[in-house]
Amino acid sequence: MNNFNRKTELVEQYDYAIIGGGLSALLLVLEILKNPDTANKKIILFESSFNNYAPRTWCFWEKNRITWDFLARHKWQQASIHYQQAEVDASLYPYSYKMIEADEFRKYAFSVIKDSTNIELKEATVLKVDGDAILNIHTKEKIFTAKYVFDSRFNLQLLNNYKGNILYQQFKGNFLKAEKPVFDDTSIRLMDFRMDQTNAVAFCYVLPVNRYTALIEYTLFTSAVADWKQLDQGLNQYLTDFFGNIQFETISAERGIIPMTDYRFNSGHPGIIPIGTAGGCSKASSGYTFHFAEKHAKAIVADLLQHKTPQPYYELIPAKFHFYDRVLLNILKKYPEKGASVFYRLFERNRTEDVLDFLNNESTLRQDIKIFTTLPVPLFLRAALKEIFRF
Template structure:
């Protein structure tokens, strides 16, 4: 039996709404809450469907931002300084006007779901989604038990039903990570500065680094991250974390409070924006930065673009895509370098951080630099490997 918050009124389709959201993660919540707080959709009805009740801390989003963001009240911790480490190079960066921010998954889900439960025109359904289909009028969603829900206008989908197709020059890497929130018995961490990347660890599995986010003087999130084609065994992630804390943090005594694991696609393959009355959002809609895996801020930007398009043009189809044009080319070239092992990730990012400010790198990774600034960044990288990768991508 489906888990409904209150009684539904049946239609020719089993149930009918103006908008249906397939998935209840960051992308769906970011867009839906914007629609609701805009005040322009008070006469619309919404359904959100996800197999997961979102009642555990399954992930942590970290991102940089200049101003207060839409979810500013959910920021758990932020930093004005960050460290970059690699063999033979370490530097602490002052990143103002940016702040590096952390939002915990459980805080995000709890806030959003509590807000939605207070809205009379929103319903939540915790069931696995089997399929979605666009129709001549609206679209429909079918859950695993066969029940059908009709969206009179649009389905916003964040579930990756279809993987982007392979094509010449298109690469697929995985960013996969295992993180521990640890606590020490005595003061150990500097909560004023985080470590964005530490490449001093073994690179035997490909581009590998650890980031450390101090939450207090005694508590921190330490995450072992890799960019490559395949996952490791469970014990390899654990060994990587233990080794890092022993060899680089010089930390032997600690308590593991929480664990998290995640996989993010890093690909220049083209994601389908959605057909007809289905709009793909989040990673399913191509909002993950191909060369870095950063997603949260691109979701926020995409949500703003969708809302603007709906209110001004009557359709949820932004004319400007975040990962098109020259920035997609830059991403493709870097992926090509990593896939062909022309350079290691440690060497690439060390060159960038040695010769550029953190602010310039942030703007570049946000797809917000101008060409003169991009030329400065490109000139800080080894010419040969990137030129060969660029030729492969062009031809």
């Protein structure tokens, strides 16, 4: 046996390798399995631990679409935004705001995967990926090979030395059960800015799933990751200020840090496609990810079906939305104290449908222009000029 044969005996070969068994990986697998020409490929999905996922809920808004409704724990068509003494009460129609429990989503995705004979689930931590036309996926136990690797491993440190715009969306939330029916489960508080805005954009949101129970989260858009105690204090203060006389039982808790950045996530190898947050699918100016990870999954499969190399997500974002995100990030970073009024004006002075189209990267230029004229024009012009001359 020559050296080459001895080496290949150590490897297992696949068409597609997917690293991670979280949101973006499972959205991609579901999309791959919908299409016979991709579903018949040999696929392996690596996850460090299938039994140790952090608690998480995913929210997003959709128009004229019921794709995920069967999994939604709740959906709403009414929302309020609060700033100082003012309040906007908005119908979200034709959009709905939906909440999916990550556990339910995974249960569904793995039930679909179980019916496929072409996907192997592998509980293993991927140590590195290298190679050329054929990629090697290294685990402690073995090396696997694949033509394409879809990689959702994310390390926040990657952005430590990034010189462009970066903020961290840091949040802590609890599912709280009240002693009496205090919530209106037909309406959410999408952004409640009635709190200190000095060093970071800060807001809470309240998502009631019934009259007793709601997910209440305290969120910062911050330049430096804060101590988690600060987040706990923010959440407790909000409960005291707005639900002071109510006793709550904490049912579950979640927390996270999502990058809000104009960094162009790319692996440097065309066959290794970063996905999910690691692929830049967390929207730079909002942190929402679900909708964009789903768009990326669809685009990847469309490319595979046409025998094209799938593109990194940033290539799919129309240039104007890159630019808007950069301008908004620039403002939120330099003038955090102005963030609340910018978001409030966005909803106060525009049709909610236009705002939600805009935040989903789906608005027309006409809608965009209308929206920008309602925002503080000198502030946006200054930030836009800075961004134009930054590169």
